[in-house]
Amino acid sequence: MKKVFVLSRNIVSPLGNTAKENMEALCAGKTAVTVHNDAARSPVPFCAALMDPAFFQQAPAAFTPFEALTVASMEDAIRQAEIDPSDPDTAWILSTTKGNIGQLEQQPVTRALKNEVALTVSAQKLSAHFGFVNRPVIVSHACISGTLAIITARRMLEAGKYKTVVVAGADLITRFILSGFQSFHAVSDVLCKPFDADRNGINLGEAAATVVLSTQPPAAANPIVISGGGVSNDANHISGPSRTGEELFMAIDRAMKEAGTDAAAIDFISAHGTATVYNDDMESRAINLAGLQSVPVNSLKGYYGHTLGAAGLLETVIGIESLSNQVIIPTMGFETPGTVEPIHVCSKLTKTPAHAFLKTASGFGGCNAAIVVQKTQD
Amino acid sequence: MQITSAVIVREGSVVKDASVVFRSTETGSAFLNAAYEALEVLYPRFYKMDLLSKTGTIAADVLLKQRTDLEQWRPEDTGMVLSNRNASIEADVQYLEASKAYPSPALFVYTLPNIVIGEISIRYKFKGENAFFISETFDADWMHWYVADLMQRNLLKVCICGWIDVVDERPEACLFLVEQAPSATGHHFTAENLRSIYNKDYGK
Numbered sequence A: 001m002k003k004v005f006v007l008s009r010n011i012v013s014p015l016g017n018t019a020k021e022n023m024e025a026l027c028a029g030k031t032a033v034t035v036h037n038d039a040a041r042s043p044v045p046f047c048a049a050l051m052d053p054a055f056f057q058q059a060p061a062a063f064t065p066f067e068a069l070t071v072a073s074m075e076d077a078i079r080q081a082e083i084d085p086s087d088p089d090t091a092w093i094l095s096t097t098k099g100n101i102g103q104l105e106q107q108p109v110t111r112a113l114k115n116e117v118a119l120t121v122s123a124q125k126l127s128a129h130f131g132f133v134n135r136p137v138i139v140s141h142a143c144i145s146g147t148l149a150i151i152t153a154r155r156m157l158e159a160g161k162y163k164t165v166v167v168a169g170a171d172l173i174t175r176f177i178l179s180g181f182q183s184f185h186a187v188s189d190v191l192c193k194p195f196d197a198d199r200n201g202i203n204l205g206e207a208a209a210t211v212v213l214s215t216q217p218p219a220a221a222n223p224i225v226i227s228g229g230g231v232s233n234d235a236n237h238i239s240g241p242s243r244t245g246e247e248l249f250m251a252i253d254r255a256m257k258e259a260g261t262d263a264a265a266i267d268f269i270s271a272h273g274t275a276t277v278y279n280d281d282m283e284s285r286a287i288n289l290a291g292l293q294s295v296p297v298n299s300l301k302g303y304y305g306h307t308l309g310a311a312g313l314l315e316t317v318i319g320i321e322s323l324s325n326q327v328i329i330p331t332m333g334f335e336t337p338g339t340v341e342p343i344h345v346c347s348k349l350t351k352t353p354a355h356a357f358l359k360t361a362s363g364f365g366g367c368n369a370a371i372v373v374q375k376t377q378d
Numbered sequence B: 001m002q003i004t005s006a007v008i009v010r011e012g013s014v015v016k017d018a019s020v021v022f023r024s025t026e027t028g029s030a031f032l033n034a035a036y037e038a039l040e041v042l043y044p045r046f047y048k049m050d051l052l053s054k055t056g057t058i059a060a061d062v063l064l065k066q067r068t069d070l071e072q073w074r075p076e077d078t079g080m081v082l083s084n085r086n087a088s089i090e091a092d093v094q095y096l097e098a099s100k101a102y103p104s105p106a107l108f109v110y111t112l113p114n115i116v117i118g119e120i121s122i123r124y125k126f127k128g129e130n131a132f133f134i135s136e137t138f139d140a141d142w143m144h145w146y147v148a149d150l151m152q153r154n155l156l157k158v159c160i161c162g163w164i165d166v167v168d169e170r171p172e173a174c175l176f177l178v179e180q181a182p183s184a185t186g187h188h189f190t191a192e193n194l195r196s197i198y199n200k201d202y203g204k
Helices: A019-027 A053-057 A065-081 A101-106 A111-116 A119-130 A142-158 A175-183 A246-259 A277-289 A308-325 B028-038 B044-048 B051-064 B089-099 B115-124 B140-152 B191-199
Strands: A005-012 A034-036 A046-049 A090-095 A137-139 A164-171 A207-214 A224-233 A268-270 A296-298 A356-363 A367-375 B002-010 B013-016 B019-023 B078-084 B130-134 B158-167 B170-179
Touching (some): A005 A065, A046 A175, A065 A119, A065 A164, A065 A207, A090 A142, A090 A308, A101 A111, A101 A175, A101 B089, A137 A142, A142 A164, A142 A207, A142 A308, A142 A356, A142 A367, A164 A308, A175 B089, A207 A308, A224 A246, A224 A308, A224 B078, A224 B130, A246 A277, A246 A356, A268 A308, A277 A356, A308 A356, A308 A367, B002 B051, B002 B191, B013 B051, B019 B028, B028 B051, B028 B170, B044 B051, B051 B089, B051 B158, B078 B115, B078 B140, B089 B158, B130 B140, B140 B158, B140 B191
Parallel strands (some): A090 A137, A090 A164, A268 A296, B078 B130, B078 B158
Antiparallel strands (some): A005 A207, A005 A224, A034 A046, A137 B130, A164 A207, A356 A367, B002 B013, B002 B170, B013 B019, B158 B170
16 A cells, blocks of 8 residues: 655644744644634634734735635645645645635625635635646535545545645634534633533634645655544534544544554544533543543644634644654643543643654534554654 | 435435436425425424435435335444535525524534534434535546545445535435445446436436
């Protein structure tokens, strides 16, 4: 089987415009989550990680804010990977949960507007901007979109459909999304507390993230590979997670089997960790079913909030930075253990040899996804 | 790999394997409600759903109703891969309008295209691989490649795949039941067969 290498990576977030800047901010203990008073988005103050409005004012007028954020992330990753998007062996995947939803809030909804806000329109615009010749693949699968997009890219590459795939994801937090999560009483008024006994809901966040994946190995020593992936469905509830965690475990188990790794080979878990009572309990059950309860787990939601369709990509990029820098990021907001099953929450910056991590994600519609990312050994 | 059955819900009719099983001059929501009654779908959650999930529930019901071996399928071997152009646009607009007065969680939850996968998965206990893709038109080549890859990897033995879109209250679905096991009936699972079933005109 062909290996799928990571050629480059990027995050554009309130904490920085490159993967390196973002990793440095996390190592310095910075969070982008703060209280905002913005009547356009919410009648009450809310706690979230938002892009600086100046970012969008400087963006080309031809792009919607969602497109501008995605383009910024893709540009850096494509430049670093030194790839030619117009190569017929190169494809790209767009991942998002709500894409251009903000456009519907600005103007009367007409049939023409409904057509214009479609993700295919954005994807075609971005394809033309970068000069991709292959039709983009668009993944929109709630909060597993970013992780599922990586799995999809891996399968396309393994099958030899393409040599290189650019995987990009982004989401913005507009009134639509914020009011929806608020209606579920799922939003915390303060910094979220993943896996903590006192956790009481999520923070939302804005970001874009990109990885360039290829079957052609990069020049660097010990390149990083996406070695396995799995997807499952709870078949239980459309807006609440599984009571047992068995289905997330199924996705984890399939990802680990595909990667040919066992629990002992996993150095840390980059969890979904939204800081809702039900999600974090479900994840603790799945982690125990997988025999990973002693492996350090982090959630990055306390730094970035939940970045929806970007989350799986963003958190994978930080995981890759962890493998490169041999440091595991602590779980911002976590103080007191409080999940239904015990897990080892990483609560301080940990310098350690790390060769492999597991990334998990779950979302509305009962979906779960997991990938294994490894540093190749000499 | 075999397409063992196909169901089309489109412009006033529901078609199963080239036979029209329901016809109505109603449109939109009224058409779906009439189809639900006439086809005896018998799944009361239907009334809570948005149009995309209602369309999917009817199509999946017709696709699977006569199967007597559903319980022999292992949940982890069954999955869904769907696609459309407009994601959840009708539910989005409905939530957005309603949210000006009161943001309703019951409407918000349907503002994701993959919720229809969740609804069908709950009803039939499909727990395996699932994915929702967006494309300008039905991309039979992509759908064929993605589902065939899942079956070749032995991740799925049974898959409901296809196209399901609702825009301006007009439902349009073409769902295929694809099975890994050899079957004497149906069509070979090829992109060409997906395309020809999808494109066949059954009149109004």
